[in-house]
Amino acid sequence: MGMSTMRASERCDLPGEDLLACADGELRGARRELVEAALAAEPVCRRRLVSFQETGRLLRDGSPLVDDPTGRAAIRARLERIAGQPSSTIQLRPTVAAGALPLLLLLAVIAAGRSSLWGRYGGDPAASNPPPEATRSAAAGPRLTSAWAGGRSLAVCSSPGSNAALGYRATFTVLGLSGAVGGGPACAPVRAGFPPQIQPQLRFPVRAGAPPGWAPASTGYGQPNDARYGFGVGPSGGYVAGRPGAFNRPPFGAAVCAYGSQPGGWQAVVPGTAGACS
Amino acid sequence: MLDAVDASAAWPGDQQIVAASRVGTVGAFATLVDRHHAPLLRYLTRQTGDAELAADLAQETFLAAFRSLGQLTDDGSFAAWLYGIARNRLRMEWRRRRLRRVVSLDWLPSGVEAVIPALRRPDVSRSCADRDVIQRALDTLSPPLREALLLHDLGGFGGEEVARILGISPAAARKRIVRAEAAFRRAHDAEHGMDGDEHDAGI
Numbered sequence: 001m002g003m004s005t006m007r008a009s010e011r012c013d014l015p016g017e018d019l020l021a022c023a024d025g026e027l028r029g030a031r032r033e034l035v036e037a038a039l040a041a042e043p044v045c046r047r048r049l050v051s052f053q054e055t056g057r058l059l060r061d062g063s064p065l066v067d068d069p070t071g072r073a074a075i076r077a078r079l080e081r082i083a084g085q086p087s088s089t090i091q092l093r094p095t096v097a098a099g100a101l102p103l104l105l106l107l108a109v110i111a112a113g114r115s116s117l118w119g120r121y122g123g124d125p126a127a128s129n130p131p132p133e134a135t136r137s138a139a140a141g142p143r144l145t146s147a148w149a150g151g152r153s154l155a156v157c158s159s160p161g162s163n164a165a166l167g168y169r170a171t172f173t174v175l176g177l178s179g180a181v182g183g184g185p186a187c188a189p190v191r192a193g194f195p196p197q198i199q200p201q202l203r204f205p206v207r208a209g210a211p212p213g214w215a216p217a218s219t220g221y222g223q224p225n226d227a228r229y230g231f232g233v234g235p236s237g238g239y240v241a242g243r244p245g246a247f248n249r250p251p252f253g254a255a256v257c258a259y260g261s262q263p264g265g266w267q268a269v270v271p272g273t274a275g276a277c278s
Numbered sequence: 279m280l281d282a283v284d285a286s287a288a289w290p291g292d293q294q295i296v297a298a299s300r301v302g303t304v305g306a307f308a309t310l311v312d313r314h315h316a317p318l319l320r321y322l323t324r325q326t327g328d329a330e331l332a333a334d335l336a337q338e339t340f341l342a343a344f345r346s347l348g349q350l351t352d353d354g355s356f357a358a359w360l361y362g363i364a365r366n367r368l369r370m371e372w373r374r375r376r377l378r379r380v381v382s383l384d385w386l387p388s389g390v391e392a393v394i395p396a397l398r399r400p401d402v403s404r405s406c407a408d409r410d411v412i413q414r415a416l417d418t419l420s421p422p423l424r425e426a427l428l429l430h431d432l433g434g435f436g437g438e439e440v441a442r443i444l445g446i447s448p449a450a451a452r453k454r455i456v457r458a459e460a461a462f463r464r465a466h467d468a469e470h471g472m473d474g475d476e477h478d479a480g481i
Contacts, residue, residue: 016452016453016456016459016460017437017449017452017453017456019456020437020452020455020456021437021448021452024436024437024438025436026436026437026438026448051459051463052459055431055459055462055463056430056431058412058466059324059412059427059428059431059432059462060431060432062410062411062412063320063323063324063412063432064320065316065317065320066316066319066320067316068315068316068319068333071315071319071333071336071337072308072311072312072315074337075308075311075315075336075337075340075341076304076308076311078337078341079304079307079308079311079340079341079344080304082341082344082345083304
């Protein structure tokens, strides 16, 4: 690769595939160390990495998620026809029902919890799922969408010492609860830290199978590929999130640091403003 | 400080829901539909440039997935598997449309389209000019490049998962994504009258 012969600010000799693997958190071992070292030394490589991420953001921002409850209902209706009976009356096979029961109970509990949590934030508590980003903007409650759409970089409010190109860490304090959302260095998975006061069910959903403490979210308000990190607390509580913008990927260009409940209503704490980002 | 917490413990992953779905509950599978429908729809809309077709394909994809849940290996990612099904459905649709295009309708008696207008409807649902800048840029990519880019950037899959969906090596998948990214940026910048070369300079 000839990284030793690279001259700063002229060109990036790292293969694009390595940068991509780095951005995806898929580089391992010595290769990862090599790429991270080159990224740290070469601004051109960092710009190239950022360019990958900007392309992704461009595509995502220009392709909003649109909820289609009618379409989902149609699918469900056809599923029930295929299954031959409505889901509410379906009979489980006895041999497997016992094993599946805990899972079904878990799903029921989660579904109830999600409706309850969403209701606190001004959504429709009767809905089986909160509306996705594209439809939340019109809903009463926290003004999430405008800040998400703002595309502000979480790196702006990263902790001292964080490197915007190589990773970030934002700490927050909302209503006395402190935590952190972060990622980095560049090739590492995203990590979200939550204070113990914030109960697991109030945290954002995360991808199963992630190592403990490392939480690439698979679902933020039910959207598997629009991952966010954060939590919500009670009706007058706070909301903190970092948005990696894509599934299982370091959150460069994260959009939001924190939301907090203010006397006048919900207020987003965004980079560059007075608030809880540090 | 980032505390180590098992934040995944509170939320059922796709695999858990798949396990529940396998015992026959539509309700459990509907959770997967709720979770994946909007992103899949977005991906298919960008793949086809046609929202109606995308909605139909999304529906077919979920139904096919429900019917063949037994084929999903326990360690497989449901999302990657689902997008693989969507990919097959899309390819079938393209094949069907290509076939339809080669079947001439000239033998139809004149005036029949007034009775059955769909017979004369063009295959392409919208003209190029109606499409937004991003779609126009995507349309310039070859199908393999577009597919790889959209799986990565809209589907949210890493290079290894894209490789699994496409049935190629991770290295080949990453190469394809990188090429697609560069081509997309050039096309997108050209739409804006920008000089796309600046993105490649020194890289």
